[in-house]
């Protein structure tokens with residue numbers, strides 16, 4: 104019998120768009136020194152290659168459709184066998200379906216890695232709306248501000264170059280509510296699949312407070328990497 108590596112950690116973030124899960128995932132990756140498996144990134148890189156599979160993938164990604172389970176699972180298996188992350192890794196964008204979650208469980212068993220610790224970044228609709236509808240971007244240099252959490256020192260103008268601050272179309276209230284609804288529909292079966300291994304994290308708090316709780320949940324006793332703050 105092969106003994107599973109005790110220190111290895113596989114972490115899955117579940118959070119609605121705007122929950123800050125991307126930031127939290129990269130901070131955790133830095134704190135623990137483990138890589139992030141981003142299926143979106145791998146698929147985009149694969150699509151750029153020059154072969155017939157890449158051509159099909161380019162067409163699929165171009166239409167904004169979700170890539171089918173078999174393709175995504177093959178990408179994940181190839182990455183795990185190539186990278187061989189003995190100390191664990193963070194999952195970004197995978198699994199999205201129960202079938203993908205079952206595939207991942209079997210794959211982790213085969214590689215003697217632990218099942219994922221699932222972090223559910225639970226944010227309220229009002230919290231997300233406050234955060235995202237306050238987001239403003241400089242029309243000149245692209246710097247992102249937030250009316251609430253990161254205002255420009257020059258009010259409605261960019262503090263670097265005086266450019267006008269504008270709101271992105273996909274930050275409008277209707278679009279945000281629709282994305283939240285989609286997230287809840289997608290995550291419900293996954294939360295059911297992982298059951299008691301899900302840790303619910305109250306996401307309506309300041310990012311650094313969240314990061315501390317996340318690290319304490321995943322690796323009790325570890326201190327957050329200062330460069331990450």
Ligand SMILES: [Zn+2]
Nearest residue numbers: 241244261266
């Ligand atoms: Zn600017």
